Amino acid sequence: xxxxxxxxxxxxxxxxxxxxxxxxxxxxxxxxxxxxxxxxxxxxxxxxxxxxxxxxxxxxxxxxxxxxxxxxxxxxxxxxxxxxxxxxxxxxxxxxxxxxxxxxxxxxxxxxxxxxxxxxxxxxxxxxxxxxxxxxxxxxxxxxxxxxxxxxxxxxxxxxxxxxxxxxxxxxxxxxxxxxxxxxxxxxxxxxxxxxxxxxxxxxxxxxxxxxxxxxxxxxxxxxxxxxxxxxxxxxxxxxxxxxxxxxxxxxxxxxxxxxxxxxxxxxxxxxxxxxxxxxxxxxxxxxxxxxxxxxxxxxxxxxxxxxxxxxxxxxxxxxxxxxxxxxxxxxxxxxxxxxxxxxxxxxxxxxxxxxxxxxxxxxxxxxxxxxxxxxxxxxxxxxxxxxxxxxxxxxxxxxxxxxxxxxxxxxxxxxxxxxxxxxxxxxxxxxxxxxxxxxxxxxxxxxxxxxxxxxxxxxxxxxxxxxxxxxxxxxxxxxxxxxxxxxxxxxxxxxxxxxxxxxxxxxxxxxxxxxxxxxxxxxxxxxxxxxxxxxxxxxxxxxxxxxxxxxxxxxxxxxxxxxxxxxx
Ligand code: FAD
Numbered sequence: 203x204x205x206x207x208x209x210x211x212x213x214x215x216x217x218x219x220x221x222x223x224x225x226x227x228x229x230x231x232x233x234x235x236x237x238x239x240x241x242x243x244x245x246x247x248x249x250x251x252x253x254x255x256x257x258x259x260x261x262x263x264x265x266x267x268x269x270x271x272x273x274x275x276x277x278x279x280x281x282x283x284x285x286x287x288x289x290x291x292x293x294x295x296x297x298x299x300x301x302x303x304x305x306x307x308x309x310x311x312x313x314x315x316x317x318x319x320x321x322x323x324x325x326x327x328x329x330x331x332x333x334x335x336x337x338x339x340x341x342x343x344x345x346x347x348x349x350x351x352x353x354x355x356x357x358x359x360x361x362x363x364x365x366x367x368x369x370x371x372x373x374x375x376x377x378x379x380x381x382x383x384x385x386x387x388x389x390x391x392x393x394x395x396x397x398x399x400x401x402x403x404x405x406x407x408x409x410x411x412x413x414x415x416x417x418x419x420x421x422x423x424x425x426x427x428x429x430x431x432x433x434x435x436x437x438x439x440x441x442x443x444x445x446x447x448x449x450x451x452x453x454x455x456x457x458x459x460x461x462x463x464x465x466x467x468x469x470x471x472x473x474x475x476x477x478x479x480x481x482x483x484x485x486x487x488x489x490x491x492x493x494x495x496x497x498x499x500x501x502x503x504x505x506x507x508x509x510x511x512x513x514x515x516x517x518x519x520x521x522x523x524x525x526x527x528x529x530x531x532x533x534x535x536x537x538x539x540x541x542x543x544x545x546x547x548x549x550x551x552x553x554x555x556x557x558x559x560x561x562x563x564x565x566x567x568x569x570x571x572x573x574x575x576x577x578x579x580x581x582x583x584x585x586x587x588x589x590x591x592x593x594x595x596x597x598x599x600x601x602x603x604x605x606x607x608x609x610x611x612x613x614x615x616x617x618x619x620x621x622x623x624x625x626x627x628x629x630x631x632x633x634x635x636x637x638x639x640x641x642x643x644x645x646x647x648x649x650x651x652x653x654x655x656x657x658x659x660x661x662x663x664x665x666x667x668x669x670x671x672x673x674x675x676x677x678x679x680x681x682x683x684x685x686x687x688x689x690x691x692x693x694x695x696x697x698x699x700x701x702x703x704x705x706x707x708x709x710x711x712x713x714x715x716x717x718x719x720x721x722x723x724x725x726x727x728x729x730x731x732x733x734x735x736x737x738x739x740x741x742x743x744x745x746x747x748x749x750x751x752x753x754x755x756x757x758x759x760x761x762x763x764x765x766x767x768x769x770x771x
Contacts, residue, residue: 220245220246220247221245221246221247221326221327222246222247222249222324222325222326222327223236223239223246223247223248223249223325223326223327223328223329223536224249224251224310224323224325224327224328224329225248225249225250225251225328225329225331226251226300226310226328226329226330226331226332226472227250227251227252227330227331227332227333227503228250228251228252228257228258228294228296228331229252229257229258229259229261229331229333230261230331230333230503230522230525230526230529231329231331231333231502231503231504231525231526231528231529231532232250232252232257232329232331232502232503232529233250233257233258233280233281233286233529234525234526234529234530234533235329235331235500235502235529235530235532235533236248236250236286236290236292236529236533237286237290237292238529238530238533238534239533239536239537240290240291240292242533242534242537242539243537244291246536247293248290248291248292248293249292249293249294249295249323250286250292250293250294250295251295251298251299251300251310251312251323252294252295252296252297252298253297253298253299253300253315254296254297254354254355254356255296255297255355255356256279256296256354256355257281257282257283257286257294257296258279258280258281258282258286259278259279259280259354259355260277260278260279260280261353261354261522262522263277263278264278264352264353264354264355264357264358265352265358265381265384265385265387265388266384266388267355267358267362268352268358268361268362268365268385268388268389268392269387269388269389269391269392270362270388270391270392271388271391275355275359278355283296295312295314297314297315297316298312298313298314298315299312299313299315300312300332300472301313301320301472302472302475302476303328303472303473303475303476303499304322304476305476305477305478305496305498305499308324308325308326308328308498309322309323309324309325310322310323310325310328325498326498327498327499327500327536328498328499328500329499329500329501329502329529329532329536330472330473330486330494330499330500330501330502330505331501331502331503331505331525331529332469332472332503332505333353333466333469333503333504333505333520333525334466334467334468334469334504334505334518334520335353335466335467335469336351336352336353336462336463336464336465336466337462337464337465337466337467338351338462339434339462339464341434341435341436341437342436342437343436343437343438343439343445344436344437344462346437346439346445348364348368348444348445348457348458348459348460349437349445349459349460349462350364350459350460350461350462351461351462351463352381352385352461352463361459361461364459365392365394365458365459368458368459369458370394370458370459371393371394371395371458372394372395372396372397372444372456372457372458373389373394373395373396373397373457373458373459373460373461374396374397374398374399374445374447374455374457374459374460374461375389375396375397375398375399375460375461375463376398376399376400376434376447376460376461376462376463376464377398377399377400377461377462377463377464377465378398378400378402378404378405378406378407378428378430379405379406379407379408379463379464379465380406380550380552381463382398382400382461382463382464383405383406383552383554383559384552384553384554385461385463386398386421386426386554386555387553387554387555389461390424390425390426390555394458395425395427396426396427397426397427397428397429397447397455397457398421398426398427398428398429398430399429399432399433399434399447399449399455400428400429400430400431400432401431401432401433401434401450401464402430402431403430403431403767403768404418404430404767405417405418405421405428405430406552406559408548408550408561408565408568409559409561409565409614410565410566410567410600410614411567411767412600412679412760412763412764412766412767413598413600413614413616413763414559414616414767415762415763415766415767416557416598416616416617416763417554417557417559417616418430418766419766420554420555420556420557421554421555424555426555427455429449429451429453429455432449432450432451432453433449433450434447434448434449434450434464435448435449435450435452436448437460438454440456444456444457444458445457445458445459445460447460466504466520467484468483468484468485468486468504468505468506468507468518469504469505470484470485470486470505473486473494473499473501473505476496476499478494478495478496478499478501479494479495481507481516482507482516483507483516483517483518484507484518485505485506485507485508485516485518486501486505486506486507487506487507487516488500488501488502488506488507488508490542490543490544491531491532491534491535491541491542491543492506492528492531492532492535492543493532493535500532500535500536501532502525502528502529502531502532503524503525503528503529504518504519504520504525506518506528508524508528508543508545508546509545509546510545510546510547510548510564511544511545511546511547511632511633512547512563512564512611512612512632513564513568513569513572513574514572515572517546517548519546519548521546521548521549521550523549524546527543528543531543544633547562547563547629547632547633548561548562548563549561549562549563549625549626549629550562551621551622551625556618557616557617557618558615558616558617558618558619558621558622559615559616559621560614560615560616560621560622560624560625561612561613561614561615561625562612562613562625562626562628562629562632563602563610563611563612563613563628563629563632564602564611564612565602565612565614566579566600566602566612568612569602569611569612574604574611576604576605576606577602577603577604577605577611578602578603578605578666578669578670578676579600579601579602579603579676579755580600580601580662580665580666580669580676580734580755580756581598581599581600581734581755581756581757581759581760582599582601582658582661582662582665582733582734582755582756583596583597583598583599583733583734583756583757583759583760584596584597584599584654584658584661584733585597585654586617586618586619586620586621586653586658587619587620587650587651587652587653587654588650588653588654588655589654590650591650591651593619593651595617595618595619595620596617597615597616597617597619597620597621597624597658598615598616598617598759598763599613599614599615599624599658599662600613600614600615600756601613601628601638601641601662601663601665601666603637603638603666603670605670606670607637608637608638608639608666608667608670609635609636609637610628610631610632610636610637610638610640610641611632612632613625613628613629613662620652620653620658624657624658624659624662627641627644627646627659628641628659628662631644638662638663638666638667638670639663639667640663641659641660641662641663641666642660642663642664642666642667643660643663644657644659644660644663646659646660665734665738665755668738673742674738674741674742674753675741675751675752675753676752676753676754676755677728677752677753677754677755678755679754679755679756679760679761679764680764682703682754685726685728686725687725687726687727687728687752688707688721688722688725688726688727688728689703689705689706689707689728689730689754690706690707690708690709690721690727690728690729690730690740691703691706691707691708691709691729691730691731691758692709692710692711692714692729692730692731692736692737692739692740693708693710693711693731693732693736693758694710694712695708695710697732698710701758701762702730702758703730703758703761706730709721711731711736711739711740714740714743714744715743718743718744718747718749721744721749723748723749726750726751726752727744727749727750727751727752728751728752728753728754729741729744729751729752729753729754730753730754730757730758730761731757731758732757732758732759733756733757733758733759733760734753734754734755734756734757734760735757737753737754737757738753740753741753
C-alpha cells in the first residue's frame with residue numbers, strides 16, 4: 203500500500219480509455235507541460251511524479267530564501283498538488299522516484315520513497331523533465347557536514363539551519379557562475395564573510411573575460427575575497443571543527459560552510475538506461491517538438507540538448523525560461539498541434555550586490571569555439587540614461603555581429619542600472635534574425651530618467667553599422683602588441699597623464715585640426731580615447747584627410763579591462 207494517491211486525478215467516466223500522460227519531474231518543465239496539456243485537452247489523464255516533497259516550486263528563488271530576502275518558505279511553492287488536482291484534475295505523486303522505463307511495454311517503474319513500495323504505471327505518452335543535478339566533484343572531504351549544493355527547498359532549509367545552528371560567519375562559495383554569485387549576494391546579506399573559489403581566471407564563465415572585469419572589481423569593492431584561476435583541491439576539517447577549503451595552489455581558506463556551485467549535469471540516467479538517444483553534451487536528444495528518439499516519449503528542460511540558434515550547435519542550457527517554453531511545446535505536440543521549439547540563445551541575467559550582468563547569444567569565445575570567424579565586435583560604455591539627468595550610470599556593453607551581413611550574434615553587458623532591458627531588446631532582435639541596422643533603427647522608450655534619444659542599443663547598432671560600412675574601422679585590443687600602427691590617444695593632456703596605453707602618443711582631438719600633419723602618413727593610425735567616442739571623431743577626420751585609421755573600440759576603459767585579465771599590457 204502506498205501513499206501515492208495523495209493527489210490522484212478524478213477518473214473520468216471514460217477513464218479506462220483515456221489517453222494516459224505521465225510526467226517525470228513536476229517543477230519548471232514538467233509542471234508547465236502538465237498545465238498546458240490540460241488547457242488543451244480535458245479528455246486525457248495527466249499524472250506527475252516527483253521524487254521530492256514538492257512540485258512547482260521556485261528553484262530560482264532558493265538563494266533568496268537562504269539570504270532571508272524571501273523569509274516565508276511557503277511563498278516558494280507556486281502550486282500545490284491540491285491545486286493541480288482541484289483546478290486542473292492533474293494527479294501528483296510527490297516523494298515518488300521514477301526508477302525505470304519499459305519502452306516496449308510503455309510503463310514506468312516507480313518507488314514510493316516513504317514506504318519503499320514499487321509499482322508500475324502505464325503510459326500512452328511519457329514526458330521526462332527530471333532537470334539537472336549539481337556536480338559534486340570527487341575530491342577529498344567534499345562529503346563533510348557543512349558542504350552544500352542548492353537545488354531544492356530542503357537544500358535551502360538545511361543551509362539556513364546550518365547558518366543559524368553554527369552561528370556561521372564565514373562561507374566559501376566554490377564556483378563563480380550564476381548560482382554561485384546569487385549565493386554570494388545572499389550569504390553577504392546574512393552577514394557572512396564570503397570567499398569565492400573559481401577554477402577559471404574569471405567570474406561568470408559564459409562571458410568573455412574582459413567583460414567580466416567590472417564584476418570582479420565590484421565584488422572586491424564589496425569585500426568578497428576572490429581566488430580566481432584556482433580550483434578546489436580538497437576540504438579539510440579545522441581544529442575548531444570548522445572547515446578549511448584547500449585550493450589547487452595551496453591556499454587554505456577557513457569556512458563555517460561551503461557552497462558547491464560548479465555547475466549542473468543533465469539527469470539523463472533514466473533515459474539512458476531506457477535506450478533513448480543521448481547527445482554529446484550528455485543531454486537527451488529531442489526534435490523540435492521535444493520528442494525523443496522514442497515517438498511516445500518527450501523530454502524538456504535542463505535534461506535535453508537543443509540547438510543554439512546562433513552557432514547551430516547542440517547544447518545544454520539549464521535555464522527556467524527554455525524549460526517552461528519546452529514544457530508548453532511538448533504539451534502542444536502531445537495534443538496533436540503543429541508546434542516547434544525554435545532553439546535557445548542563452549539569454550540570462552544575474553544580479554549581485556547591486557550590479558547586473560546580462561548576456562544573450564554567443565560570446566566571442568563561444569564563436570571561436572564553434573569555428574565562426576566572420577564576425578566583428580564593438581565595445582561601448584554609454585550612460586544608462588541621458589548624461590544631463592542626474593544619476594547616469596555606465597553600461598559596459600559588447601556587441602558581436604556577423605560580417606558582412608550584420609546579423610546580431612550576441613551581446614554582453616554589465617552595469618548598475620538598465621542592463622537587462624538593453625540585453626532583452628538585443629535578445630529579441632537575435633530571435634527575429636535581426637541585424638545591427640535593426641538595432642540602430644530600433645524605436646525605444648526615451649525620457650531623460652529612462653534612456654537617451656540615442657539609446658545604448660541604438661548606439662551599439664550605429665557603431666556596428668559604422669564598422670560594416672567602413673566609416674569606422676575598429677582595431678582589436680588583442681592586436682596591440684603585434685601592430686606597427688601608431689597609437690594616438692586623442693584625450694586631453696590631463697586625461698592622458700592620468701593613465702594611458704604605454705606606447706601611445708597624445709594628440710588631443712581639440713588640437714587635431716591644427717596638428718594632424720605631425721602624424722606620419724606611411725603608418726596606420728590607431729586612435730584611442732576614454733570610451734571610443736572622441737577616437738571615432740578623430741578616425742573620421744583622419745580618414746577624410748587621407749590617413750588609414752582605426753578606432754580602438756571601447757577606448758581606455760576597455761583597454762583597462764583587457765589589462766586586468768592579463769590579455770594586454
Ligand atoms: P527542475 O525544475 O529541476 O525539476 C526537475 C524535478 O524532477 C526535480 O524536482 C527532481 O526532484 C525531479 N526528478 C528528477 N529525477 C526524477 C525521477 N527519476 N523521478 C521523479 N522525480 C525526478 N534559471 C533561470 O532562468 N533564472 C534563474 O534565476 C535561475 N536561478 C536558479 C537558482 C537555483 C538555485 C537553481 C537550482 C536553478 C536556477 N535556475 C534559474 C535554473 C532553473 O531553475 C532550471 O533551469 C529549471 O528549473 C529546469 O527545469 P526542469 O523542469 O528541467 O528541472
